Amino acid sequence: MKVRIIAFASFREILGKEVEVDLTAGKTLRDLLGQLEEGHPRLHEEVYLPSGDLKETTIIMLNRVNIDSKGGLDATLKEGDELAIFPPFAGG
């Protein structure tokens, strides 16, 4: 199944603006990030604390909804999902 990832700010500088990843069915968000890290080794340090928890400065939206309300990194992905990853907002 294909999942689209769009990245902004510091995450765009690591991943590029948009990436499409081909995953086997039933994979979670954590699996997807792991797969992305293979081609983008700087991603791990940007996303995770040394403890393995997500940094507070990592915001991930799955289909425009924050993953905090969708099971976090254990959320199961499906074909056509769109993931957005970015740091806290700083406009104005």
Place this chain on the structure above:
Amino acid sequence: MMIHIGPEKIRLDEMISRSKRPDVGAIVTFLGCVRDDGIEGMEVESYEEMAQDELSKIEREALSRFDIRSVDIVHRVGRLSIGDDIVAIVCAASHRKAAFDGCSFVIDELKLRSAIWKKELLKDGGRWIP
């Protein structure tokens, strides 16, 4: 009413003109610009669909919370130089208090809730503003 995110220069005079109508007696504007904090310039980026949706929500909230007639919001993206405008908010009301309160509410909420990021450009690289 207008919400716009784009690279174009901000035309504050046009925004003010558009806000004028017979029942408007006070127009408060906020204009944010690039400050020289020892930087070379600034890069502004947005998740445009998400930011547009949130700015529309903020506009609706401002219209329901304050006795205002209109709110216009323009936010620039792209590479900006020292002194360039970044964001403009124009809030029109019959009386000044509501216009001040509405404008203040909109810029505070925009900073918290809109999917926009700024990077300070330095001589030796850059730094995303946290």
